[in-house]
């Protein structure tokens with residue numbers, strides 16, 4: 112295969128790089144413009160007079176300060192069409208970023224607590240994902256995530272309310288996750304419901320080591336038996352844990368712009384993504400809540416390339432890791448790996 116003489120610029124290279132996005136909260140993809148449109152459509156009053164005023168409120172100093180706005184913003188989602196519109200907007204944006212497969216978290220408790228039916232949430236999101244798969248070939252899975260600031264009983268009730276829908280959404284709903292406020296809500300609080308989900312054959316993930324300590328990462332592995340850790344950046348503080356992540360190739364779904372916006376780090380050059388990757392951690396790059404954190408998945412790759420001096424080969428490794436760490440069956444992973452290798456071979460200088 113011939114190599115191009117001219118190297119693509121960074122932005123073009125990253126956007127064309129076939130990749131999976133593994134850490135994305137669909138409610139966190141709700142852009143202010145759509146939030147205002149849904150508020151108008153549903154007669155919901157927002158405490159902001161304009162899109163600009165809302166965007167100006169996105170100045171966070173912690174995970175909790177973000178979550179307060181995020182849950183309030185989700186209050187405009189009422190009908191099946193609202194969930195469909197939000198999901199279509201994300202999928203079309205993801206397509207522009209070279210996403211070939213997305214594993215999407217959603218928080219049913221945020222909606223059922225407001226009287227929105229579980230079926231409405233599933234139906235709207237699923238219609239958009241299936242339509243996207245049919246028209247573009249981009250595949251996706253759903254990860255139903257429990258809110259950890261609520262009780263385990265609430266999580267169990269949520270699981271029971273969703274299970275009757277499992278067969279209907281079998282092509283999409285493959286995973287269970289754990290998100291929301293980490294401090295004071297350790298993984299062990301959800302050991303029973305995760306054990307039940309494991310028995311039911313779900314793939315398991317959990318947020319850990321974002322704001323919370325490295326101990327929470329270890330507990331998520333030992334007590335919840337998750338396969339992937341969402342964030343996990345604080346694992347670096349525990350050398351034994353870090354070696355375990357490397358030895359066992361436990362994927363971390365890292366979200367650099369999120370870490371910056373929520374002040375997990377104070378500046379991008381401080382981010383440990385490059386260090387983790389170079390130590391042999393199965394790190395991936397993702398957007399978390401792109402509408403709130405100022406960038407979609409390709410922006411996250413680019414900001415890391417620019418501030419952490421990632422090489423093109425390392426960007427390729429991150430994309431490879433995203434496919435490897437996905438829940439896709441082996442034959443689909445293999446197909447994406449071939450496409451990815453061909454893309455990189457076609458767009459590399461001989462020195463890469």
Ligand SMILES: Nc1ncnc2[nH]cnc12
Nearest residue numbers: 136290291292318399400
């Ligand atoms: N970054 C994050 N951490 C925990 N819960 C979340 N829910 C949405 N985004 C989250």
Ligand SMILES: [Zn+2]
Nearest residue numbers: 290318341399
């Ligand atoms: Zn997250």
